[in-house]
Amino acid sequence: GQNIDQPTEMTATEGAIVQINCTYQTSGFNGLFWYQQHAGEAPTFLSYNVLDGLEEKGRFSSFLSRSKGYSYLLLKELQMKDSASYLCAVKDSNYQLIWGAGTKLIIKP
Amino acid sequence: IAGITQAPTSQILAAGRRMTLRCTQDMRHNAMYWYRQDLGLGLRLIHYSNTAGTTGKGEVPDGYSVSRANTDDFPLTLASAVPSQTSVYFCASSFSGRATDTQYFGPGTRLTVL
Numbered sequence: 001g002q003n004i005d006q007p008t009e010m011t012a013t014e015g016a017i018v019q020i021n022c023t024y025q026t027s028g029f030n031g032l033f034w035y036q037q038h039a040g041e042a043p044t045f046l047s048y049n050v051l052d053g054l055e056e057k058g059r060f061s062s063f064l065s066r067s068k069g070y071s072y073l074l075l076k077e078l079q080m081k082d083s084a085s086y087l088c089a090v091k092d093s094n095y096q097l098i099w100g101a102g103t104k105l106i107i108k109p
Numbered sequence: 110i111a112g113i114t115q116a117p118t119s120q121i122l123a124a125g126r127r128m129t130l131r132c133t134q135d136m137r138h139n140a141m142y143w144y145r146q147d148l149g150l151g152l153r154l155i156h157y158s159n160t161a162g163t164t165g166k167g168e169v170p171d172g173y174s175v176s177r178a179n180t181d182d183f184p185l186t187l188a189s190a191v192p193s194q195t196s197v198y199f200c201a202s203s204f205s206g207r208a209t210d211t212q213y214f215g216p217g218t219r220l221t222v223l
Contacts, residue, residue, distance in 0.1 A: 004151065031209040042199060042214035043152070050209060087151070091209055096167070099151030 002026045004100035006088050011106045012078055020073045020086050020103045028093020034062050034073045035087040037102065043087055047073070075105075083107045111135065113215035115200050121221045122190050130185040130218050132200030138213075140206030141183040143167075143175060145196040146217075152199065158183055159206030190222045 003025045012018040024032070031050040035043035049055055049064035049071060061074040073086055085102040092098055113134045122128050134141065139160045144152040154167030158177040172194060174186045183202075187194055197219050201212040 033211070042216050045211050045213070048209070048211065089152075095206060095209075096154060096157070097152075097212065099153070101149055101151045 002092060002098045004088055004090060004098055006086075006100040006103045008101070009104045009106065011108060012075075014078055014080060014107055014109050016078050017074065017076050018078060018105065020075070020088075020105065022071045022073070022088035022100060024069050024071070024088070024090045024098075024100075026090045026092045026098055029066060030091040030093070030095055032062075032064055032071050033089045033091070033097065034060075034071075035089065037085045037087055039084070046086075078107050080107050080109070113200055113202055113213060115198075115215040115218050117218060118216070119219040119221075121223065122187075124191055124222055125189050128187045128190055128220070130187075130198055130200075130220070132183045132185070132215055133181050134183075134200075134202045134215075135181065136202060136204075136213070137180060138202035138204050139180070140203045141177065142201040142203075142212060143173070143183070143185045144199045144201065145169065145194075146199060147196050155185065155198075157206065190220075192222045194220065195222045196220060 006022045034046040037043040047062040054063045059076045064071045087102045088100040089097045116131045142157045143155040156175040158164045200215040203210045203212045
């Protein structure tokens with residue numbers, strides 16, 4: 001079966017750095033997406049990786065290793081507004097997105 | 110309008126009733142999707158449409174139907190609602206259904222079936 005695993009919840013301090021991991025097993029691979037979802041709101045796109053390596057976008061970076069079935073989202077200089085759930089999703093061989101359950105990130109002052 | 114809109118924002122429905130959730134996008138995207146989101150679970154695909162006039166079944170299609178008469182609209186119908194269909198429903202769209210392009214989400218409909 002297809003599976004996306006990520007931690008349920010993480011806590012970090014304002015101004016710090018946090019890494020959210022995602023491991024996947026899917027039938028085929030057509031890219032990995034990270035979305036941010038604030039409570040009661042829709043998911044919004046953060047990043048996309050299809051090749052191995054690091055993609056940097058401001059305070060957020062995303063890393064992919066296809067051979068290990070592994071990705072992480074790195075958030076730097078954490079702000080209170082970064083408190084949200086972070087969703088990892090992989091596009092499989094049928095171009096359908098398979099979603100992890102999300103990681104709830106709690107930022108403390 | 111800009112982006113994707115969904116209606117209603119929330120609804121409480123008696124079991125056995127018929128309900129249609131509406132979704133409209135103005136981005137001229139070819140592909141549209143319906144997901145449900147339940148606590149502790151990832152988003153699960155209900156139905157999708159890669160282009161107007163075509164639809165397909167996702168991971169959890171039972172009890173739901175969709176139509177895609179034009180590019181902009183993608184309604185989701187619950188023919189006879191059951192309590193297990195209590196969930197938050199998100200509509201999404203992307204430029205193409207078969208490329209590695211990004212999906213954009215509507216604000217969601219919170220549905221409670223009693």
